[in-house]
Amino acid sequence: MSLRTSIATVCLSGTLTDKLHAAAEAGFDGVEVFEPDLVASAAGPEEVAALARRLGLTLDLYQPFRDAEGVTEEEFADVLRRARAKFRLMQRLGVDTMLVCSNVGTATIDDDEVSASQLRRLGEAAAEHGVRLAFEALAWGRYVDDYRRAWRIVELADHPAVGTCLDSFHILSRGHDPAGIEEIPGEKIFFLQLADAPALTMDVLSWSRHHRLFPGEGAFDLPAFLGHVLRAGYDGPLSLEVFNDTFRQTEVLRTARQARRSLTWLEDQVARLPDPPVRADGPTRLPDAAPPTDVDFVEVKAEDAGAVDVLLRQLGFDFRGRHRSKPVRLWTQGRARVICNEQQARDWSPTLAAVGFEVADPAAAAARARLLQAPPVFRRTLAGELDLAAFRAPDGTEVFLAGPADGDAAWVREFEDGEPPADAPLLTGVDHVNLAQPWQRFDEAVLFYSSVLALDAGAGQDVAAPTGLVRSQIVCSADHAVRLALNVAPLAFDHPDGFPQHVAFTTDDVLAVARRARERGLRPLPVPASYYDDLQARFDLPDATLEEYAGLGILHDRDGAGEFTHFYTETVGGVFFEVVQRRGGYEGYGAPNAPVRLAAQHERSRRPGW
Known part of the structure; x- marks a missing residue:
């Protein structure tokens, strides 16, 4: 048995329906719905949900929801209004998890208690709609740019509908030590996003938006990273979130197959770690095959x-x-x-x-x-x-x-x-x-x-x-x-x-x-x-x-x-x-x-x- 796999629609070219068909044909179990893809889609939420069911895909995450914490109370009232509209949309789609990014633009309050309070209230509203919130520290977040601080805020929020999202790019691009992931309870890691990247010296936002790669194509040690996540007890899908200018303009099915191949490779590499995580569902090890002689x-x-x-x-x-x-x-x-x-x-x-x-x-x-x-x-x-x-x-x-x-x-x-x-x-x-x-x-x-x-x-x-x-x-x-x-x-x-x-x-x-x-x-x-x-x-x-x-x-x-x-x-x-x-x-x-x-x-x- 292999671990469940998912891919963000932002990784692929074409319309949302093109992307769903390609993901299914390439062998993915589910997808993350990138909001701009849905907004531009001729197919409405109910049609998208029905198509995903016919293709055997789960809709695993709706993303992104931005500028949600670290704001004034007046601004937070508008955050709640926006969020409730998205929760209703997610119910129509049948998606139960939303990605909440750390604030990069409107944050004015650098206080974990304030951020936690706002996430808790957001979680209460989400729970009313059967939705969970996965809080992610963006590498360029104004105040919260470290997964360890994001986890502290989630702990302070102390709400069953509020967990964290771990993204390999945001963690490894900043040089943060991923070993601390194993201190997070697996049930509070609501989602995992994976991306590789070349070793570049440039601002992290441009690096992220244009140069991410699929696992095995860049310089990040993703096998070690994923090993930490799985040992923490995470049991959700391995999901790819790769912003790349080339992938967004190449043939969609070929790119989807390339992406799926990268996760097969990654599982094999994790299974070969000196201390591989032990799980009933994987990671799957490929047949032993030495390099050509x-x-x-x-x-x-x-x-x-x-x-x-x-x-x-x-x-x-x-x-x-x-x-x-x-x-x-x-x-x-x-x-x-x-x-x-x-x-x-x-x-x-x-x-x-x-x-x-x-x-x-x-x-x-x-x-x-x-x-x-x-x-x-x-x-x-x-x-x-x-x-x-x-x-x-x-x-x-x-x-x-x-x-x-x-x-x-x-x-x-x-x-x-x-x-x-x-x-x-x-x-x-x-x-x-x-x-x-x-x-x-x-x-x-x-x-x-x-x-x-x-x-x-x-x-x-x-x-x-x-x-x-x-x-x-x-x-x-x-x-x-x-x-x-x-x-x-x-x-x-x-x-x-x-x-x-x-x-x-x-x-x-x-x-x-x-x-x-x-x-x-x-x-x-x-x-x-x-x-x-x-x-x-x-x-x-x-x-x-x-x-x-x-x-x-x-x-x-x-x-x-x-x-x-x-x-x-x-x-x-x-x-x-x-x-x-x-x-x-x-x-x-x-x-x-x-x-x-x-x-x-x-x-x-x-x-x-x-």
């Missing part, structure tokens, strides 16, 4: 992938044959495997379409993905062919799950008429895969890869490009065996093949790979001479080394842990390749070199043959 293959899809074949041969890949039943070719070198797929690719320029991962237990990993509502991918498989579990990531990339391989993967045997290896392999595997994300799907992608594949999301950064800033974030396994770089192109970027994506291969001798590739006709991405002047100033490399780097298009970086030496191929369609050599404990991606690469690609994209 390696990249099994990458797939480039194109109507004509011949130019990709040429690049791979220049890099030293061996042609391993054609698939026995599909227009698909396989190239390998060491543990690096690249599939060129021309099936159902009419009018496609080369695109990075799929990534296969080796996982310890494919069945458990697939079960985890299904519970997280990862959209399945179906490909035609004939008798005798390996049927790999596959799911579609938010950007459309297909993600395949394969068992660990000792040598060649089992599916490699489906490729026939290949050539014997021509040379000893210099490439050893895949270092990382760089995937471009639509701007509106970036946060969803971070959650997808961190939840479905159990990868860790690192800190994000922006990289300068000629058309603007590229937003970038790494998700990787703890041992760095699997690394994905998720990038969002600047809005000004405009190219018919899209923002280029790439695969970086590992080697123990990047210079040998570059020399051999040059001998086979490879044209590396041109690097300006000024880059090498700067490199000399940064690292004082020998002149002979700099000369060779410049001749081969090699770039270099160094930090306190080690070194990173690499080069890029030209871009074919929307794909290019990188070869990297890591020395010591260097774990970065050559970030100082990324603007150079982006500028060079921008220059080349304006010429024929990009």
Whole structure:
């Protein structure tokens, strides 16, 4: 059994009825009704209530009710008038709990006794209508901005219809210690609202109104927060209240599913805490599935992938044959495997379409993905062919799950008429895969890869490009065996093949790979001479080394842990390749070199043959 779930209608785009349908289809148990959504709805309260019943949704909270406490007695008379009108409306809706926010605008009395007295009288009026009040400390409340003070006021009010609402954003954004939540009796926590957020330095109101995220997409420690709430004895729904400019303008059902996935992930994380709360109804633990242990293959899809074949041969890949039943070719070198797929690719320029991962237990990993509502991918498989579990990531990339391989993967045997290896392999595997994300799907992608594949999301950064800033974030396994770089192109970027994506291969001798590739006709991405002047100033490399780097298009970086030496191929369609050599404990991606690469690609994209 899972904990009950809810979502505030403010999280979603569309009309109120659109939001109710999406919440139900995504698997939520209930919703919070955001007052502006009801006010603007063509459906009246009775129609909304009836629709919710038909969809199997409960209406869990009506919100917000503002400026209710800390006011003069004259002003409080108007508070009671407003509240009674809302209580009657809630009766028509069938909602029994109202969110009361701490006063941010009209409060003139900084006195807990006054606030408690006013909440008590408000509670008396609410009880007459069968309504409860959940008092919440807003992070920007004029006097009450701490959940602990809000709870003290609720204690002083001492009324059965008055409790508190805990909101993770208001508590964690202010740096308040959530451990004190466990001192609040569970029956007096009337409601719980959850939101994640990126680590930003800005005023808390703007942060809250525009930059909240679903659990798992930001920097807050929500598993620990929810653990405190559940250990206090809270037995209501886990409800999402996320104000985000992107979510309010993206397709409603997709966002609802993204939101529901975040709560499934969060429950699993709470269940894995060292001291998980013990409840009969959860939190539910997902099937144990370790992160991928390696990249099994990458797939480039194109109507004509011949130019990709040429690049791979220049890099030293061996042609391993054609698939026995599909227009698909396989190239390998060491543990690096690249599939060129021309099936159902009419009018496609080369695109990075799929990534296969080796996982310890494919069945458990697939079960985890299904519970997280990862959209399945179906490909035609004939008798005798390996049927790999596959799911579609938010950007459309297909993600395949394969068992660990000792040598060649089992599916490699489906490729026939290949050539014997021509040379000893210099490439050893895949270092990382760089995937471009639509701007509106970036946060969803971070959650997808961190939840479905159990990868860790690192800190994000922006990289300068000629058309603007590229937003970038790494998700990787703890041992760095699997690394994905998720990038969002600047809005000004405009190219018919899209923002280029790439695969970086590992080697123990990047210079040998570059020399051999040059001998086979490879044209590396041109690097300006000024880059090498700067490199000399940064690292004082020998002149002979700099000369060779410049001749081969090699770039270099160094930090306190080690070194990173690499080069890029030209871009074919929307794909290019990188070869990297890591020395010591260097774990970065050559970030100082990324603007150079982006500028060079921008220059080349304006010429024929990009």
